[in-house]
Amino acid sequence: MLHRTGQKPHAGVCLEAKLFQAVDGRIEERETQLTQESPNGLPVTLSTEEANRIFEERMLSERRAALGLPVRGSQESDPTRQQPSNPTDYFENM
Structure with a gap:
């Protein structure tokens, strides 16, 4: 907040x-x-929860930018997004 202090x-x-x-x-x-x-x-009208999520996404983007990290899109930072499945058989060559 701005205060008038001169x-x-x-x-x-x-x-x-x-x-x-x-x-x-x-x-x-x-x-x-x-x-x-x-x-x-x-x-x-968005719920408080949805508005807070947008705020948190923006804060994360600002922090990443301040640290010189690439800024991710909102899809990438969505915690409900499914991660790609890459099954790996670690015992295949044994």
């Missing part, structure tokens, strides 16, 4: 605002997408 705002405040805007935009995009897919056309 000092310049900290860099963290700018990053928080940037993060908030990015997350808010992503939530609005998702709600719009779900509203368009809705059979009755009524506006859809």
Whole structure:
């Protein structure tokens, strides 16, 4: 939060605002997408859990970028996504 102390705002405040805007935009995009897919056309509001998941994905992306790691897409960071199955027979050549 910004306080009137005569000092310049900290860099963290700018990053928080940037993060908030990015997350808010992503939530609005998702709600719009779900509203368009809705059979009755009524506006859809994301649950707190879904909004938190979007926030956590964005935070993870920001942290990875800050550490110089490649930023993963939302599909890659989805914990419910099935991992490819590559069965290996370790005893095949014995």
